[in-house]
Amino acid sequence: MKFQWTNGLVLSALVVLGTAGSASAQVKLLNVSYDPTRELYQDVNQAFGKQWQQKTGQTLNVSQSHGGSGKQARSVIDGLDADVVTLGLAYDIDAIAEKSGRIAKDWQKRLPDNSSPYTSTIVFVVRKGNPKGIHDWDDLVKPGVVVVAPNPKTSGGARWAYLAAWGYALQKPGGSETTAKEFVRKLYKNVPVLDSGARGSTTTFGQRGIGQVLVSWENEAYLLVNELGKDKFEIVNPSVSILAEPPVAVVDRNVDKHGTRAVAEAYLKFLYTDEGQEIAVKNHYRPRSAAVAGKHAGTFPKIKLFTIDQLFGGWQKAQATHFADGGTFDQIYQPGS
Amino acid sequence: MRRFAHSLVYKIGRYTILFALGLTSAVARAQDPPAPATEAGGPPDVAAPAAEAPAAPAIATPPPAPRGPWEDRIDEIDQRTRILERKQELAIEAAAAAPPRPIVQADENGFSISSADRQYQIRFKGLIQVDGRRFFTSDSTLQNSDTFILRRIRPILDGTLLGLVDFRISPDFGNNTTAILDAYIDAHPRPWLRLRAGKFKEPVGLERLQADQDMDFIERSLDSNLSPQREIGLELWGDIGSGLVRYEAGIFNGNADNALTDVDSDHAKSFEGRIFIQPFNTESLSFLGRLGVGIAASTGNEKGVSTLAAPNPWMGTFKSDGQQTIASYLTSTTDITQTVVAYGRHTRINPQLYYYNGPVGLLAEWVKEHQEVAELTTTGTTFGTGTYNNSAGHVTVSGALGGDVTYEGLKPHKPLDLAAGTFGALELALRYDWLNIDSAAFPTGIDPTKSVSEAKAYGVALNWQLSRNLKVAGNYEQTSFTGGAKTGNRPTEKVLLGRFQIAF
Missing domain, CATH: 3.40.190.10 (Periplasmic binding protein-like II)
Structure with missing residues (x-):
């Protein structure tokens, strides 16, 4: 049987569509964070990934990078391709916004509580x-x-x-x-x-x-x-x-380049949900949600905080x-x- | 391994100190009188008579023994040792995490900056040659050629990108001219597969291929008249078998003899190549020295396009060892019929040889060229064609004291150091070179009253290589000619050449 060009084209189209389909079923994020959040974000990634898959059908693969907050900010300024940053203090995200322009300067206004979904001391x-x-x-x-x-x-x-x-x-x-x-x-x-x-x-x-x-x-x-x-x-x-307020932000320029803005924003908003706040408590971060805080009133000692x-x-x-x-x-x- | 060793030393040291101090402390305590049982917080005195002990409930765990001064000292030493260990650990981690630093280098090979992995490099090099020429002659015209001259003034910028592509940019401001001498990129995915594109030395001419600063004599031999100085084109080349065989094969504009022209005058291109074999270039045979035997060739169609207003005959001119023009093809800006242009096949063949072994060296080659030419009519079109077959060659032998003679120049065993009593290296070289211009070129292609048909030269060179970078050279050249004068032969040229050279 002779190979027909039309058959070849159809086959090629199927291969291309199949490849594109499998690619769109996976989405990747890089979360550049500070040192002690490894365990927190392992839990967050698991919970949010499940939720995201149910909602969109996409498999979420979040890579984590941890180090001193200032060092991590420097890495993002120098080109580390973070989709989101979850750092130890607001100044480090300000530095990324100012020195690299990868994050909009009004980043702190985009999420509640100055974009700080949990606190610590x-x-x-x-x-x-x-x-x-x-x-x-x-x-x-x-x-x-x-x-x-x-x-x-x-x-x-x-x-x-x-x-x-x-x-x-x-x-x-x-x-x-x-x-x-x-x-x-x-x-x-x-x-x-x-x-x-x-x-x-x-x-x-x-x-x-x-x-x-x-x-x-x-x-x-x-x-x-x-x-x-x-x-x-x-x-x-x-x-x-x-009162330590570790902030989070989407790295605008990178998510637009990667096409991951929607998932990155949803990822950070998840931190403010009851489920996200419960995960924060489980990892010994103080929740912002009054309801969750009330539920765990005895968990954190009362310290006079400024x-x-x-x-x-x-x-x-x-x-x-x-x-x-x-x-x-x-x-x-x-x-x- | 080093980290482990450090750690081990620290640990052994720490535990030795702790053990020694602990032992001392124990001995000291053993020698102390027993503490009174009534002392607050003291250990229960197990030696006390049972009768004196009140009936008290049994103590489940005895209170901790009081800490002696030695224990605090042990703790302090332990902490200090741990801190030192941790600091070292952090220093190693920091060093491992630190971005690699660029390497800045300054040595006899020049000045360079490169990335830590050497994938990106930039190298600053240079060549300065200050020459003097003194002709021994009664001819006042030739006497006027006595001169000091900046023979070569070359800043050279070499570089490497991606670890894959080299480049060179080298202008030359010497010889009272300004020219881009070398400008090329050289991709080298494998040692045996390299592609060079740009302006560079073409494969013909073993002495021509030798770097200017490395030659035994101040000026090249007469046979260099039969090859271009540089060509523009593409060349595949490489070393096979770790340098046993070098091959070069390229396509070029096809320049005239001794020329440096950047733009071609015609549609046709020249093909040039060389095979050079170094049979002793292996570990086991290296004691035999460095022998290289090869053959280079070029062929292509060349066509000069000449008018009175813009003469472009695409023909070479020939110079003596004293850099005097000794032969040139007819060209005229007043009578177009007195112009000869390249017109057809131009082929060169160039067997070549060198041998170097420690303080002695030999370099010899021969060039034969076949060039088809045309003489012009008054309208600038051809009216007659001819073929000229020129040939030239040379043999140079050299011997050195305090250094090795190599194709890459005289290499002193030790550089000049007055305090250490070293002088660098001295070299004595002898050369015989010759040039024969085809008699068919006379008189319709070359004016026999102005151009010689044959030149033979003997030369002696004395070089003092103070270091790899510094050289002082003196040459005496004597060239005899056939023809080249209105009557008889052009007078024998006797010239003393001197040079101060810096190359880095």
Whole structure:
């Protein structure tokens, strides 16, 4: 039988359509996030992926990238092809918007609560029995106490921790910018190792056995205690801490290039749903939803929390004052000293 | 492995210290008097008489023993060691995660910047040759040719892209002219398969292919008159068997002898190629030296298009070793019938040979060309055709002291270093070269009263290679001619050439 050109064309068309069909049945996202969110987004990806498949028939494949928030922002600015960023603080997403133009500058207005679907705070983790008697921030600046914390230059959690300490000192009776600076200088004098991200510090403290106290995200503290043993560590809640608001955003230029805007936006909106908020609670993030928060009222200890706007005038100002080159952190922290 | 070794050393050190201190502490405590049983927080005194003990409920777990000063010290040392280990671990991680840095290099091969994987490179090179010529003659015209001259002034930019494509851009501002000498890209997917496109040296002429800074003599031999300086075209080339065989095959515009022209004058193109075999280019035979034997050839149709207003005969001119024009084809801007143009097949064949072994070297070649020409009528069309067969060749032998003679130049074993008492390398070279112009060219193609029909030259060169980059050279050349004068022969040319050279 002779091969007919028409048969060939029909066959080719079927192959092309089949290939296109299988391609459209899969959708990929890259979520560039900060250090301690690995477990949170594994759960989110699973739950949202199921939901998305039911709704659209598409199989969702979300890749995760984690590291210090500042480092991750730098990677996106340098071209890492993120569809969404879920970072440790708003300044890092602002930096992407300003330096690369990949994210619209009004990104924070696009989702509720300044695009921050969950919150957290800074707490301490000590070794079982609290041998050094760590109860509040003042105990961290005592001579001989070895404190573990990540580097504020690269880690979002570290910046929140630094500001929490600064805010505590500022609010003490007689507190001023000068006394706060001296307080934080003493604190970082007790930090012998600066990891680039929160997960690194957890490793330093939990697995490498360094230090008597880890200054940590609350969610990371719970993870450490649960994973490595309640018989080895315990959480200490300071009298005052900071309300940390990790934000999320779609990377506009990349999703438009990939054709993933719809799924990326739905992915982030999912975080605000009851299911998304429950997942946040499960991973020890404080929910924004009042209903979910009410349901888990006893889960999170009550700590007096201040916001960055209240004490520092927002992230832009805090960044410029404390973490920019030559800022207060550079002034107080001398490597090796 | 290194990381493991460091870690191991740290761990051994740490546990040795801990063990030693722990032992010391235990011994110290063993020598201490027993703590009184009544001391607050002290350990239960198991040695106390049972009668003195009040009837108290049994203690399930004894309170922890008080920490001695040594234990705090041990903890402190332990922490310090762990911190050091962790810092080292973080430093290794940071180094591994750090983006690779570009490599900046400055050495005798020039100055370069390249990506860490060397896939992208840029290399800055250069050649400066400052020459002097002194003719020993009573002829005042020739005396006027005594000169200092910037013979070659070449900034050279080499580069590599993607690890796959090389390029070179090299203008030349020497010799009182400005020209783009080399400008090409060279894709090399395999050592045996390379494609070069642009302007570069064509395959004909072994000495021609040698880099200008590497020659034994200041000026090329007479046989270089029978090949173009550069061609524009495409060439496939490569090394087979790790350099046992090199092949080159290309299509080019087809330039006139000794020419550097960039734009072709006709539709036809020239095909040029070379096979060069180096039979000793293997590990086991390398002791035999470096022998290279090859043959190059070119053929193509060339057609000069000449008018009085724009003479373009596409014919070469021939120069002596002293760079004096010794023969040229008829061309006139007043009488078109006194012009000869290329008109037909131009073929060259060029057997070639070199041999280098340590301090001695030999380079020899011969070129035979066959060129079809035409003489023009007053309207610029041809009225007669002819064929000229020219030939030329040379033999150069050289020997060196303190260095090796190679095709890539004299390589000193040690560069000049007055403190160390090293001088670089000295080389003495001798050359015999000749040029024969076809007698059929006379007188209708070449004016025998102005152009020679034969030239024979003897030369001696003394080179001092201070380092790979610095060279001082002196040559004496004596060339005798047949014809080239109104009566008899052109006077023998005796010239002393000198050169200071920087090449990097």
